[in-house]
Structures are given as C-alpha cells and as structure tokens.
Amino acid sequence: MTTILVTRPEPDLGHSTVRLRALNLDAVKLPLMRRVTLFHDLPPAEGFGGIAISSANALRALDERGAVRAYENLPVFAVGDGSAREAQFLGFTDVRSANGSFEDLVTLIAESRPTAPIFYPSGSRLSGDLNAALGAHGVGVTRVPVYEMEEAEEVPTAIIEQIRDGLIDAGLFYSRRTAAIFADLTRAALGERGLEDFGALCISRKAAEPLAEAGFKRVLVAERPDEEGMMVLALAFARAQNAS
Template identity: 50%
Template structure:
C-alpha cells in the first residue's frame, strides 16, 4: 500500500520517515508552501507569554530574526509537536496543550497570566484565540508572521497516480489542507472515485471539507497528534494487507 502525504515541508519529510519506519510506502505532495511575511512584531517586554499553534510560526520568527528576543517568554503550545519544536528552538518554559484550540485556551486561562499574550500566527486561522480568551480577561495580540500559499495543481505524476487509483490512502493534517486537496482533485476524481479513496484525518474539523466533497471513507485519528496519525496509518495498512 502506498499513501500520499499532503502536509507542507519540512513536516512532510518527517512524516515520510515515520511511515517508512512502519514499513508503509509513501509519496510527498505538499498542497501548501510556507512564506514568511514582513511582519513587525511589538516589543516583547509588553507580553506575559507567547502562544503557538504551529511549528511554522517558530520557523517564521527565526526567519524574521525575532526569535532570540522572545526566548525568555513562557510558551503555550497547541500540542506536543509544537512544544517539542519550541524547546528545540531554545524556549525554556513550554506548556503543551492537548492538540486543540480549546485545550490551548484552557491552558492559558489556568495560568493566570499577569499580562497580554503575543500570538504569532499564520494569515489563515482556523480558530480565534483572541476571541476565546476574551471571556477570561486576557488580551491577545495576533500578529501574522507567515502565509501558507496553496498549490494550484498536483505534479503530473501524482495527479496520474490519484486518477489511476494508485494510492491506498491520503493523509490530511489540517482543515485548510483538506480544503485545498478537495479543490485540487475535483477535476481528477469524480464523486464515485472520491467515495472509494480512504482519507486519514487528524480530527473531525479536518474531515468536514472532505465529507462535503463526497469522500465517504473518512478515518479519524484518536487524538490530534502525529503519534495518533501514525497509529491510524499502521492499523489501516494492516487491515488492507491482512497482516
């Protein structure tokens, strides 16, 4: 069985390596590419903590030369992967939420911070952290520091493989990735073929655009994490191969 990995680099390569360790063949075709924006961040002294919902924010801060001035700030990361990358980048105090915006909101609210939160984010947001924390009396300064630019088409080899039913499944990690994937395959896969193609999703939120686009073999990870996605991929591969 060969699966298609759609997430952006460098995360796609990391997923490819993890799949290979599970003896699952895979191919990478990112549907988005990160571009760092010319952002002007406010002085870090005015903030009690940093909120991170993506490893891409850490990479963008490094591109902007803004990472060093922020390393002393406590970080609240949306999940374990982002928390790990934050520690690798040099942040000392990192709290990992449970992989969702709701859990991140709860973690920040329970910390009883003495000042506002700086939220370096992408230009496309799937949730509003500032709105979520407002009832807790916390101000959030959301600063777009990167943009995920959608691809306009798949490489011809990938498009042909999709049309020919050569992928046993597709891995999707974000709602926007799922939306772009649906747009890219609308002229490649008719509805009857979409119903046959298994799609492995990080969460229900990721799955919604796929269901609306007539994908019916939608499988969800038990938890919004890379570990849960690998568990799902392995269980699915074993089911397909009978091993």
C-alpha cells in the same frame, strides 16, 4: 505495501514521510501549501505574560527573522507536542504543551492565569479566534501575522492517475485548509472509483469535513489530533487494507 500520500508542507512533510517508512508504509510527497515569512513589525517582549503558538510555522518564521532571542524568556503555550518540541529546539526553556486542539490551547493558557497579555505570532489566516476565546477569560492577546501559506494550484496528473488506479491507497490531512485544497483540486478528476476507494486520513473532524462534503467515502479521523495519532491511524488503515 500500502502507499500513503502526505499533503503537509515542508519540513513536516519530510518528518511524516520518514515516520511512515519506518512503519513499512510507502509514502508519496504532495505539499499542498508552502510557508512564506511575513515582515510586519513585532512588539517588544516586555509586558507580555507568554507567547501562544498554534503552529510550529510561527516559530520557524520568527527564527527566519532572527527574532527568537527577543522572546526566549517568555513562557511558550504550544498547541501540541510538535510545536512544543520546535520551541525547545529553538531555545525556549519554559514550554507548555496543550497536547491537542485549538480549544485545548485556550484552556491551557486560561488555566495558567497570566497577569499580562499573550503575544500571538500566527499565520495570516486563522481557524480559531484566540483573542475572543481568551477575552472571555479576561486574558488579552496581541496578534501579529508572521507567515502565510501559499496554496498549490494543481495536483500532478501522475498522482491523480495513481489514486484512480489504486496505486496510492490513502492520504494524510493535517488541517481543514489542506483537505479543502485537495478536494477542490482532485474531486472532478478522480471520478467515482477514486472517491470510493481513496482513504482520507484526517487529524480532526474539522479537517475531515471538506473531504466528506466533496464525496470521499472513506474518511477516517485520528483518535488523537497529533502526529502520533496520525501514524496510528495510517497503520490501522494499512492493516485493514491488507486484511481485506
């Protein structure tokens, strides 16, 4: 049975693990980041034309602060189906999914032609500048960091050894930052064999870059930048592995 390392934070880590096992793939959990809610002041909902969500973690942080109800009447522009489902679960009724990348989110908001600024609860670190991107379309953005992701400081020796020995065949990488953390923590310890054999299954080309730069040889990118795309990639990898 093919064994896949799952590197995303909880609760998404658990969801992906269940999906992999339903595909008859073994899964090993390695959360490389942990969400911590921040408590900066939040603006009132009045005067906004919608709320932009580039990660479900922003919604979870708002929920942890008991702040969802204040914004539940705003349209939600979600980067993908996962964050859209999270918004619906929390009670938002007007939820629109960009079904893709940060660039797709920008397009979704711009094409909706909001007549008021967009509220953007986000992480403390950003992979894209929504304010600049939407500013080019004449749309204002008010950003408030509502969470940060704490990075793991090490990868357990047992996992390093399992990768080196071929007992963990591949890993799922859902962000550039997670991929970079993994590369930094493992490349020296894995050695040539680990870098050669381990399959790095990435949600996007951007996420794949740190792994390729670190010397990993089997770096693959999902056709779709979402969970469905990652599961298809994992299954295709496993079938190719078993056929060889």
